[in-house]
Amino acid sequence: MDVKKQLKNLPTISGVYLFRDSKREILYIGKAVNLRSRVRSHFNNPKSWLSQVAKIETRPTNSEITALILESQLIKKHRPPYNVQWKDDKNYFYVAVTSETFPRIFITHQPPQATVYGLQSTERDTQDTDNAKQVIKEWGSNSRPLATNRRLSTVDRRPIAIGPFVDGNALKSTLRVLRKIFPFRSCKTMPRHPCLQYHLGRCLAPCLLQGKAQSVKRKATTQNLKLQKEHPRNTNVLSKILRGQKSATLSKLKKAMVQAGQKQNFEQAAKIRDQMTGLEKVLVNSQIIKPLLNKKVLKTKNYKSKMVSEVGPLKTSWYGRVEAYDISNISGESAVGSMIVFENGQPKKSNYRRFKIKTVRGANDIAMIKEVLQRRLRHHEWPFPDNILIDGGPAQLNAALEVMAQNSPTPALPLSTEGGELKTKNYKSKMMSEVGPIETHVFSLAKKQEKLYNTKNHSPIPLAKLKPEVGFLIQRVRNEAHRFALNYHHQLRKRQLL
Incomplete structure (x- = not known):
């Protein structure tokens, strides 16, 4: 089909678009809140390489968050020649997760040498978790107080990264929203006292675990102990969301909520329930809409109506x-x-x-x-x-x-x-x-x-x-x-x- 005719049949919802040549090779991948408007904008100021475009393929989604994640996955997989930013990784964004006992999450232009899409379970990670449990145990124990200047242990390893992402503003907005539901640490060096992010409910304040023993004792409440146990779970949930694993994440949270209820830990069960509700609101309708079955998807007259009926x-x-x-x-x-x-x-x-x-x-x-x-x-x-x-x-x-x-x-x-x-x-x-x-x-x-x-x-x-x-x-x-x-x-x- 002629490209100009394909442009007329594009949906007006969010999603990812792919430009293919006559050999069906992918030339360019982009995301859009409005697929029709964004794709047309390319042809308003045509570049020389656009003459190679023979087919426009779309992957509609029901939210910008999912479009952002899907674009990242497709670019990483196909590395299109006209996504010129690939020539310089600094033009892309990654969400980095450090390998400390209490991981730090931040956005970077410089990916680590081993870039993955999420946290990987390793023996060293298990060891870090055990270290964290030991710190918490010592914190609440009267017989084994913390050393006066003992600080949290860190692991000298490169952080892992989730990405790449093209739209930095959309990525920052997504993390801001998710942080309200799943608080995480972002400070490079942990302060001796909780910062503003803790008081706003955006951080669990692992910095409470360091400092003088008497200071720690005063802050060593049951509530704080519970908060510290949540940090690894929040980090893992965030990484899975950014990898597009919505269903698996919600399923795991539901299982944790049921287990907390069975143990009569109703406060924890209610907290997980609220997190599930918040996550569902953020990712409302964020599943990737499966393309219609046949390859002539852009030729079908009822394509737009089918896609619109799902939004x-x-x-x-x-x-x-x-x-x-x-x-x-x-x-x-x-x-x-x-x-x-x-x-x-x-x-x-x-x-x-x-x-x-x-x-x-x-x-x-x-x-x-x-x-x-x-x-x-x-x-x-x-x-x-x-x-x-x-x-x-x-x-x-x-x-x-x-x-x-x-x-x-x-x-x-x-x-x-x-x-x-x-x-x-x-x-x-x-x-x-x-x-x-x-x-x-x-x-x-x-x-x-x-x-x-x-x-x-x-x-x-x-x-x-x-x-x-x-x-x-x-x-x-x-x-x-x-x-x-x-x-x-x-x-x-x-x-x-x-």
């Missing part, structure tokens, strides 16, 4: 480009409109725009929304969004749909609801370019009701019925549009008072 109740990706609009005025005075942009779930403030209302007199939010959208749509040089969110109810939504139908380079996609789910209606339009039309979904969100409207003919969808991460993102986008409009409105009013 949850909201049948559009909110992790592409989202534009949100709001109006701010007092009885029509100092009326302004705002346009804010989110890409990949994060605000893109360089694309924010504000509009002073010029053609509307009096309090008429509907007419103001129309004016703002009409002025925005005149800027064909601005990237077109995947979703448009209007702050308001059905009236504001209908106004936006009317303007989009009259001025948009491609018609807006109204959505229908069946069985509590949003589904895209049949959509056909002339191609505005060789890579196909840009599909835009239009929504409005009522403030007090927190209900998402999509068309005038169907019931609104409460945000509470959507997946939490989607509902929170929609609220965040709406609130940011409101904040930006209100700030501009206040600026105009201050100028008028001067």
